[in-house]
Amino acid sequence: MEATTIVLFGATGDLAKRKIYPALYNLFVDGKLPEPFSVFGLGRREWSDAKLQENVEQSILTFSRRKPEDTDKLQAFLSAFRYSVLDVDREEDYKKLLDMVESREEELGIPQNRLFYLSVGPEYFKTIAYNIKSSGLGTTKGWKRLVIEKPFGHDLASARDLNEKLSAAFTEDEIFRIDHYLGKPVVQKMEMLQHANPVLQAFWTNRYIANVQITANETVGVEERAGYYDKSGAIRDMFQNHMLQLLMMLAIHLPSDSGPGDVRARKKEVVEALVPVQAGNIASQVVRGQYAEGSINGKPVAGYTSEPGIAADSRNDTFVAARLEIDNYFWRGVPIYIRTGKRLKEKSTRIVIEFKEPLKSAASKESGIAPNLLVFEMAPNESITLQLNTRDPGGSGEFKPMNVDLHTHRDNTAEAYENLIHDAFRGDATFFAHWDEVERSWQWVEPILNAFANNEVPLRLYEAGSYGPKESDELLAGDGFHWWFDDIDAKAKQENQEGEQQYAYHANH
Ligand SMILES: NC(=O)C1=CN([C@@H]2O[C@H](COP(=O)(O)OP(=O)(O)OC[C@H]3O[C@@H](n4cnc5c(N)ncnc54)[C@H](OP(=O)(O)O)[C@@H]3O)[C@@H](O)[C@H]2O)C=CC1
Numbered sequence: 318m319e320a321t322t323i324v325l326f327g328a329t330g331d332l333a334k335r336k337i338y339p340a341l342y343n344l345f346v347d348g349k350l351p352e353p354f355s356v357f358g359l360g361r362r363e364w365s366d367a368k369l370q371e372n373v374e375q376s377i378l379t380f381s382r383r384k385p386e387d388t389d390k391l392q393a394f395l396s397a398f399r400y401s402v403l404d405v406d407r408e409e410d411y412k413k414l415l416d417m418v419e420s421r422e423e424e425l426g427i428p429q430n431r432l433f434y435l436s437v438g439p440e441y442f443k444t445i446a447y448n449i450k451s452s453g454l455g456t457t458k459g460w461k462r463l464v465i466e467k468p469f470g471h472d473l474a475s476a477r478d479l480n481e482k483l484s485a486a487f488t489e490d491e492i493f494r495i496d497h498y499l500g501k502p503v504v505q506k507m508e509m510l511q512h513a514n515p516v517l518q519a520f521w522t523n524r525y526i527a528n529v530q531i532t533a534n535e536t537v538g539v540e541e542r543a544g545y546y547d548k549s550g551a552i553r554d555m556f557q558n559h560m561l562q563l564l565m566m567l568a569i570h571l572p573s574d575s576g577p578g579d580v581r582a583r584k585k586e587v588v589e590a591l592v593p594v595q596a597g598n599i600a601s602q603v604v605r606g607q608y609a610e611g612s613i614n615g616k617p618v619a620g621y622t623s624e625p626g627i628a629a630d631s632r633n634d635t636f637v638a639a640r641l642e643i644d645n646y647f648w649r650g651v652p653i654y655i656r657t658g659k660r661l662k663e664k665s666t667r668i669v670i671e672f673k674e675p676l677k678s679a680a681s682k683e684s685g686i687a688p689n690l691l692v693f694e695m696a697p698n699e700s701i702t703l704q705l706n707t708r709d710p711g712g713s714g715e716f717k718p719m720n721v722d723l724h725t726h727r728d729n730t731a732e733a734y735e736n737l738i739h740d741a742f743r744g745d746a747t748f749f750a751h752w753d754e755v756e757r758s759w760q761w762v763e764p765i766l767n768a769f770a771n772n773e774v775p776l777r778l779y780e781a782g783s784y785g786p787k788e789s790d791e792l793l794a795g796d797g798f799h800w801w802f803d804d805i806d807a808k809a810k811q812e813n814q815e816g817e818q819q820y821a822y823h824a825n826h
């Protein structure tokens with residue numbers, strides 16, 4: 318990997334502390350950072366190099382999945398960090414930064430490969446991109462890349478405007494849009510699994526799949542992000558990006574000779590094939606919810622409108638569920654259900670593929686036969702399981718589900734940010750959101766945003782600690798399905814996992 322300078326805007330902020338420094342450290346320990354590498358941290362605070370290095374060390378001690386054991390190694394890592402005061406609006410700060418970056422590149426004898434990481438509020442993206450170009454920071458004899466964090470716009474028009482401004486300074490190939498769900502190990506394994514197993518590939522169609530369920534339930538509430546969240550809601554914060562990205566990743570079919578660019582090209586085809594929601598009829602396809610007071614893990618929690626910084630009459634959505642369809646050869650007729658929300662009963666992020674039951678009528682005479690399920694679980698655990706049926710080994714003769722474990726979490730699995738930052742260094746954009754996907758996701762979501770703004774979709778209050786409004790269950794019940802693993806299913810799954818371990822085939826020792 319070529320030597321690189323990372324120019325980190327927002328080096329004093331929360332994301333840098335919680336995610337970026339620990340990820341860089343773990344990559345360094347694993348020998349996955351360019352050698353040598355150099356970091357310029359930026360912010361308005363009057364920090365010194367030493368103060369930045371102290372903060373980086375503290376962040377590693379607090380947030381890294383691996384705690385430093387080798388002091389020399391840690392010091393070698395920290396010594397790569399420099400700090401420069403920069404206000405995004407002050408041109409002279411960029412000029413000063415350019416001088417510092419150039420002299421450091423000379424001192425280290427490294428090429429002018431520069432990775433600009435914008436870990437700042439999205440309102441600064443355009444200004445920074447403009448100043449990178451006008452100051453000469455972006456005129457390098459090596460490569461340059463721009464890493465940005467979501468949100469990529471607030472709606473279709475603002476996303477297009479942002480993209481236009483970024484495109485004046487960086488080409489699409491140089492822009493790496495982070496969607497941290499694409500960095501999750503289970504998501505990264507999805508394609509491999511389908512690709513390497515013709516048997517799964519063969520079943521990945523509407524001929525065998527009854528429905529798909531994508532869930533991202535959270536127990537946390539709005540926390541300290543009232544200002545941002547109350548203007549975004551679950552639809553912009555999670556649905557438009559993470560949830561639709563999961564759907565695209567799941568629904569693509571790659572040719573056997575596929576190359577690195579193919580994943581993104583196929584994802585675009587999937588999002589283009591999404592059947593548009595019918596304006597005027599959105600309430601039949603989309604459920605909008607907001608948490609009321611309740612309790613989580615036995616502790617009382619406030620309702621959304623009593624949270625600090627949230628207006629008492631806020632009608633913001635903290636929960637969204639929707640029924641979607643993909644109109645293409647593989648997926649036509651398969652309902653896809655997506656739900657995400659805050660202050661729900663448990664943290665669970667998963668995709669369930671429910672297979673059809675061609676033998677249902679015969680099998681229904683037998684008790685306990687369940688549909689086969691392929692489950693990609695990202696939280697609370699990381700696993701990929703295929704649920705089959707077997708006779709109860711206890712001798713009752715009843716059928717019971719058993720899980721074939723295709724992948725289990727191993728200790729020290731790289732976190733999403735490690736995977737993604739490593740890919741950005743290598744210039745591999747497979748697991749970053751392409752502008753085409755982002756634009757089409759906003760296009761699909763736009764009628765829902767309008768319907769929410771015009772109150773055309775009822776706002777359903779749900780008790781904190783529940784699974785969301787009952788209308789979310791009704792979305793599936795109308796098609797004869799239910800959300801897998803809620804309540805009783807969660808217990809059954811747990812018992813099943815405990816009781817059936819002897820059947821588990823651990824493909825991933
Ligand atoms: N925190 C998280 O978990 C996640 C964050 N994100 C995104 O990452 C980005 C950063 O978020 P987060 O770290 O939480 O935000 P913080 O508010 O914690 O940090 C903001 C950073 O921006 C800097 N900054 C603010 N104003 C200026 C300015 N005028 N000139 C120069 N620097 C400025 C601040 O430095 P200083 O105060 O020193 O000027 C600080 O380092 C946002 O886009 C957010 O949406 C995405 C996913 C998760």
Ligand SMILES: O=C1O[C@H](COP(=O)(O)O)[C@@H](O)[C@H](O)[C@H]1O
Nearest residue numbers: 497533535537554555559666696
């Ligand atoms: O991007 C975001 O994601 C988190 C959930 O991420 P996860 O990896 O813990 O599932 C969410 O809490 C936050 O509101 C959102 O901005």
